[in-house]
Amino acid sequence: MSVPTDTITHILAQALELLRQGRFAHARAMLEGCPPSPRTELLLAHAHAGCNRVQEAARLLCRQAVANPGARHPAQDMLDLLLPHDRADEAEAVLRAVRQRAGQDIRTHDMLGELLLQRGHTAEAQAVLADGLALSPAQLSTGNLMAVCLMEQGEFAAGRDLLRYILQHHPDSAMTHANLAHLLGAWNHNDEALQAHGRALALRPEDARLRLNHALTLLKTGRMERGWAEYEWRRRLPGRQRLPEARMLPVLAPDADLRGKTILITREGGLGDMLMMLRFVPVLAAMGARISVQAPDTLHGLIRRMPGVRRVVGERNMLPAHDWHCPFLSLPHVLHRTKGCDGLPVPYLQADPARVRQWAPFLPVGTGLRVGLVWGGASRPDAPAAFAMDRRRSLPLRRLAPLAGIAGISLVSLQMGTYTKQMHDMPAGMRLYDPMESVHDMDDTAALIAGLDVVVSVDTSVAHLAGAMGCPVLLLDRFDNCWRWLSERTDSPWYPTLRIIRQISAGQWDNVVHRLCSMLARRDLPPSRLPPRV
Incomplete structure (x- = not known):
């Protein structure tokens, strides 16, 4: 007995919804x-993949790919369904089986190589993509992915040469020009990056993503006014602009008078971004x-003590009434013509005195140097770009073992998140107050930072917090540093008590740790702007 067409359509729609919900067994x-x-076969392939029925999924996906050679490979849809539900292991297994069955289809190399790259298996991704380039040396997508692999491993010259080769065959690929710019910027070849x-941009002048990446390079090279203006393109990215554009705070005149106006500063970026931008909030209040x-709950106490702040709300609260709104990272742009364009001087954030007293017993006693320590950032495996960046900015605690040999210092952990597990295997001789x-x-x-003499941190929000408080900071920075720390500088215009100890070559921390130990042993620290200890 045949099933009515509308019934089948309804069943397939239900099955797709189950797949989107991650209910793969029910869909199957x-x-x-x-x-x-x-x-039906395509949806069943995705369901098999989510149930770890690897060969069944691979067989059906390959059959669909052969039937539609000019279309997007069906395994891409599988990735879109599995990865949001933490099924990366299953997805990788299916892609390996697909590649084994259809190794002459270069798309299979691209998909597996990109997933391995996202998961941090860079060397294996490079081998997979090399097989793809052997099939087609000038393949656009494969070449760009391989260049990212090379950059991840610090092989900047090889990545540049590959992208230039790809451009010989695809001179109008804006993506490849943009990737070349990104690689050159990470390599600190900034003038070439801007070119x-x-x-x-000549190929795609209205592409907000390209304009954003251009802005970051301008900021990294210290071209602040132009960089902040270009950075406004980020608000055109999908999902970024939630509030009415008509009520966005405009660029303010030097004599701007904001009396009687309510301005809502909206959450944007990570904690470090907001801590850095809080310097501008009192400038608006002074007008x-x-x-x-609007900010994450973890920052509310700090923000409430700032001059001029009337109200602090969380992300789930109803937004208060306002005349203008402005995201945190637009503050430098809207204020660049005013006297307050540099924001409040450091320290513009202060610890709560009551909490300082409360936390004092948790800190080591004696006359030695109290050193706060952060060796890892926020690891985000669900966000490939952030996950890759965190692998480069963080270092294993064991690499800091030489700190144990410095006389007269006490180490205090300020580390949060997954990296705290490394304290279960402490370097020999290291004692770490936690x-x-x-x-x-x-x-x-x-409050803990207020009781320290110096904070040693990789590029995390704690470095911004300590810098905003006027605590001496020694920043352990990766080679392809963030735009916030500029290029070829050991100081920071944002935080006068911060000094940068940057990798000389990508991924190499030994020299950074050696210089850190030398500075701590000699007590070669920036002058503190913290208030005297009670």
Whole structure:
């Protein structure tokens, strides 16, 4: 007995919804009873993949790919369904089987290589992509992915040469020009990077993503006014602009009078971004504005103590009434013509005195140097770009073993997150005070920092917090540094008490740790701007 077409359509729609919800076994049970069709077979392949039925999924996906050689490979849809539900292992297994069955299809090398790259298996990704380039040396997508692999491993010259070769065959590929610009910027060849950005933008001048990457290179090279203006293109990215554009705070005149106006500063970026931008909030208040700030709960205590802030709300709260709104990272742009364009001087954030007293017993006693320590950032395996960056900015605690040999210092952990597990295998001779289990928010962390002599940190929000408080900071920085720390500098215009110890070559921390130990042993620290200890 035949099943009515509308019934089949309804079943397939239900099965797709189950797949989107991550209910792969339920979808498979529903689809296995359906009459065979290309659509049914495709959805069943995705369901098999989510159930770890690797060979069944690979067989059906390959059959669909052969039937539609000019279309997007069906395994890409599988990735879109599996990865949001933490099924990367299953997805990788299926891609390996697909590649084994159809190794002459270069798309299979691209998909597996990109997934391996996202998961941090860079060397294996490079080998997979090399097989793809052997099939087609000038393949656009494969070449660009291989260049990213090479850059991840610090092989900048090889990545540049590959992208230039790809451009000989695809001179109008804006993506390749943009990737070349990104690689050159990471390599600190900034003038060449800006030229490559220019070529990408000549091809796609309205591409917000390309304009954003151009802005970051301008900022990294210290071209601040132009960089902040270009950075406004980020607000055109999908999903970025949620509030009415008509009420976006405009660029303010030098004599701007904001009396009677309420301005809502909206959350944007990570904690470090917001901590860095908070210096500008009192400038608006000094112009007469009433300030409300939307921010993560962990920052509320710090922000409430800032001059001019009337109200602080969380991300889930209803937004307060306002005349203008402005995201945190637009503040330098809207203020660049005013006297307050540099923001409040450091220290513009202060610890709560009551909390400082509360946390004092958790810190080591004696006359030695109290050194706060952060060796890892926020690892985000669900966000490939952030995950890759964190692998480069963080270092294993064991690499800091030489700190144990410095006389007269006490190490205090300010580390949060997954990297705290490394304290279970402490380097020989290292003693690390760890009060962080009882820390609830950044206000607690600020109280601990107020009792320290120096903070040693990789590029994380703690470095920004300590710098904003005027605590001496020694920043352990990766070779392809963030734009916030500029190029070829050991100081920071944002934080006068911060010094940068940057990798000389990509991925190499030994020289950084050697210089750090030398500075701590000699007590070669920036002058503190912290208030005297009580």
